[in-house]
Amino acid sequence: MSRDPAATSYLLVETRFDGTAERFLADAATLVHTGGRVRLFLAADAVALGIRGASAExxxxxxxxxxxxxxxxxxxxxxxRAAPLEAGVTSAGMADVARLLLESGTRVVWH
Structure with missing residues (x-):
């Protein structure tokens, strides 16, 4: 049985800053275009993607x-902390991630 993407909440976790991360972000955008509710969490090396102008994807x-x-x-x-973030990017901690992980209907993809 397949689920309706719009009825599911996705948490995508990106930890890389390389070409595979850019492809992951392009896939994430596609998921949003299909109606999915998608939250991306940038951690480790991937925080560089959140700096203003660092990633077109x-x-x-x-x-x-x-x-x-x-x-x-x-x-x-x-x-x-003082780096200029891309507009729309907000800081969050593990408590925020844990809260989303525990919500019913959340699917997680870790990259």
Whole structure:
């Protein structure tokens, strides 16, 4: 039995900053275009994607209606707290991620 993408909430976790991350973001934008409710969490090396102008694919994902969290721990650890974030990117912590993980109907993809 397949599920309606619009009835499912997706949490996509990206940890890389490379070509595969860009493809992952393009796939995430496609998922949003199909009606899915998609939240992307950028952690580890992927926080660099959230810096203003760093990723055209991230901008496309946001423009499609996707929502983006950036890991506050990594921002602090890598002294990026003052870096200009892409418009629409907000910082979040593990408590936020855990809360979303526990919501009924949330599917998680970790990359």
């Amino acid at each position: 991230l901008r496309e994902f946001l423009d499609a209606g996707g929502r983006v969290w950036i890991d506050e721990f990594t921002l602090d650890h890598r002294t990026l």
